[in-house]
Amino acid sequence: MVEEPQVIEALRGVQDPELGRSIVELGMVHDVEVDAGEVRFTLALTTLACPLRESIVENARQAVLGLGNVEDVHVELREMTEEEKQQIWPEKPQQQQAGVAEQLNDIQHVVAVMSGKGGVGKSSVAALLAVALRREGKRVGVLDADITGPSIPKMFGLSGTPPMGPVGIIPAETEEGIRVMSINLLLPEEDEAVIWRGPLISGAIRQFWGDVLWADLDYLIVDLPPGTSDASLTVMQSMPLNGVVLVTSPQGLAGMVVRKAARMAEKLTIPLIGVVENMSYAECPNCGERIDIFGPSKSEEVAEQVNAPFLGRLPLDPELAERCDAGEIEAYEGEDFEPIAEAIAERVPEEASEPMMAQAHPQGPRGR
Numbered sequence: 001m002v003e004e005p006q007v008i009e010a011l012r013g014v015q016d017p018e019l020g021r022s023i024v025e026l027g028m029v030h031d032v033e034v035d036a037g038e039v040r041f042t043l044a045l046t047t048l049a050c051p052l053r054e055s056i057v058e059n060a061r062q063a064v065l066g067l068g069n070v071e072d073v074h075v076e077l078r079e080m081t082e083e084e085k086q087q088i089w090p091e092k093p094q095q096q097q098a099g100v101a102e103q104l105n106d107i108q109h110v111v112a113v114m115s116g117k118g119g120v121g122k123s124s125v126a127a128l129l130a131v132a133l134r135r136e137g138k139r140v141g142v143l144d145a146d147i148t149g150p151s152i153p154k155m156f157g158l159s160g161t162p163p164m165g166p167v168g169i170i171p172a173e174t175e176e177g178i179r180v181m182s183i184n185l186l187l188p189e190e191d192e193a194v195i196w197r198g199p200l201i202s203g204a205i206r207q208f209w210g211d212v213l214w215a216d217l218d219y220l221i222v223d224l225p226p227g228t229s230d231a232s233l234t235v236m237q238s239m240p241l242n243g244v245v246l247v248t249s250p251q252g253l254a255g256m257v258v259r260k261a262a263r264m265a266e267k268l269t270i271p272l273i274g275v276v277e278n279m280s281y282a283e284c285p286n287c288g289e290r291i292d293i294f295g296p297s298k299s300e301e302v303a304e305q306v307n308a309p310f311l312g313r314l315p316l317d318p319e320l321a322e323r324c325d326a327g328e329i330e331a332y333e334g335e336d337f338e339p340i341a342e343a344i345a346e347r348v349p350e351e352a353s354e355p356m357m358a359q360a361h362p363q364g365p366r367g368r
Contacts, residue, residue, distance in 0.1 A: 002067050004032045007039055010063045017052050023060065026088055028080075037071035039064050044080045046088070047233070053077065101168025102210040107141075107217045109348050110239055111273065114265070115247045116257025118226040121278040122247040123151045124320065126223040127329050129245070130178050132341030134330075138218040141171060143208050144182035145235050146225040147201045148194050153184045157327025161186060168213040176330045181212050202234040209239055219348075227261070236268045240352035243273040245311075245344060248302060250280055250294040255302040262306035272308035273347045275299055276340055280313035290315075309347065312340040 012024040023029055023043065030042040043060065045053055061073045080088075113126035126142065134140045144152040153159065156174045162185055163170045171179040183204060184190050196204075214220060222239070225231045235241070244265045248258040258275070265272055277299035281290045293316065303310035314336055323332040 040074040042076040101213045105214045112222040114224045116261040120249045141179040141220045150184040155324045155329045243271040250297045274309040274311035275303040277313045282316040
């Protein structure tokens with residue numbers, strides 16, 4: 001006969017994939033009940049929107065079933081209280097009220113640029129989108145949410161600490177008038193590593209939204225870090241997103257991982273604006289022949305699988321790399337990107353998502 005201590009001990013071997021600690025140690029296991037061959041318990045997750053919750057639940061079920069003499073396992077889910085979260089992250093700051101800057105900002109559209117994996121040129125696509133929209137006369141900002149791998153300031157040739165105004169941080173501004181906020185603008189050296197845990201990264205992203213005086217913008221482009229980590233979750237839960245642009249490359253592996261990113265957006269009810277394939281091909285400088293360096297494209301198939309429009313392909317262009325390295329992305333003509341930018345602008349929904357954190361912690365105006 002299986003007893004409660006045995007169930008607890010079995011669950012002690014199950015880890016939260018993101019936090020890398022036992023779900024028992026994290027205080028996630030509650031209300032264990034054993035009735036003959038049936039076991040019931042509750043898992044308290046840090047967020048019910050956790051993209052890995054199915055994996056955690058299944059691992060927990062299998063751990064208990066592995067005890068023997070257990071016929072069935074029933075797992076209930078709930079979200080941790082703020083007090084329970086504080087037990088996991090003692091250093092995590094309390095939920096802050098909306099910054100004064102957030103209440104003064106008027107941002108019409110917030111578009112996140114996301115990829116399933118690194119190395120597909122997501123940040124270049126985000127920067128190109130900002131440049132294209134600015135050329136159309138739009139008021140544009142770029143929020144660099146890739147805290148541990150920021151590259152946006154380098155592309156735009158920005159450096160130096162942004163000034164602090166009376167109500168918030170004043171974003172840096174490019175030569176063409178694009179407003180930019182990035183952790184790299186706050187570091188003493190651009191090469192300095194940001195070695196932070198998830199809660200601190202999430203806090204920085206929320207500050208970039210609420211404590212930066214973006215003022216009036218037609219578009220705020222948010223450059224997300226690759227994957228479905230804490231940082232991406234923070235953006236999707238705390239900002240009123242109008243939609244997500246997914247960036248991939250022709251490789252099947254990149255397509256597989258971008259489907260994970262699409263599933264995350266779907267679970268959080270964020271509209272998918274479309275899929276962009278980057279590094280699609282290279283052109284021979286002598287004869288103009290197109291060479292599929294990464295093999296045949298599978299991106300249209302990926303777009304169909306995630307039920308999103310395919311927005312177009314971008315080639316490998318040495319000039320773009322040179323312009324980014326020199327901080328001159330605004331001087332890049334980007335003719336291949338123009339139709340993609342137009343397609344994105346046409347498909348951006350007017351209605352934004354309702355941030356989950358704003359639902360849980362009413363904070364007044366949200367920059368709308």
